Amino acid sequence: MKFPIPISAVAFDLDGTLVDTLPDLQEAGNRMLRALGSEPVDSATVRSFIGDGVDRLIHRLLTGDPAGEAGPGVFAAARADFVRSYEQVLVQSSRPYPGIEEGLDELRKRGFQLACVTNKPSGFTLPLLRELGLAERLDLILSGDSLPRKKPDPLPLEHCARSFGIPIRQLLMIGDSANDCQSARSAGCPVFCVPYGYRGTLGVQDLDCDAIVPSLPDALDLICLSQS
DSSP states (O other), X not given: OOSSEEESEEEEOSBTTTEEOHHHHHHHHHHHHHHTTOOOOOHHHHHHHOSSOHHHHHHHHHHSOTTOOOOHHHHHHHHHHHHHHHHHHTTTSOEEOTTXXXXXXXXXXXXXXXXXXXXXXXXXXXXXXXXXXXGGGOSEEEOTXXXXXXXXXXXXXXXXXXXXXXXXXXXXXXXXXXXXHHHHHHHTOOEEEOSSSOOTTOOGGGSOOSEEOSSHHHHGGGEEEOOO
């Protein structure tokens, strides 16, 4: 790929890319586990479980297995506990990563359209982004329940490009996980990855991305506004 690449819009993952949500997800998860009489888990375990939406996170926390499935009755009660707890601590410790606000402001100044494309349910996504002052910097927010399918399916990115009225190749995805890369590759758009964030046992070098950017401002030199 020849840099800078011409694009018209940027779509960002949320957890692990725009915002470090791990501390509050861990707190909500441990409140849930304690209510069930289970032992709490450490941040490394929760970090490895994030990325496929709240329901998958809860199943993983309940079973201790990335592919685990808790029984329907146990899951339903645990989910209610988790949702209640996470609503209480949603922005207790979660903060944007360094350079995010400045990077978003600069992208908007340069004329790029901006979106957040996350697997997080809208009931958490919108309050979180609003409370942290990021919602007002975005033109479009797609949550895990906004469409019939979520990442790694290409649908959210395809929908984003249609909403912006641009070819999919002019939409850049910036994320931190294999889900983000798979969604972008399937949709046919370029993808950058940040080296921080949540991706299970994978290293950032293991991801199928076009560039690794230490922070959002570092991505600015690799893109330019498309003139077509």
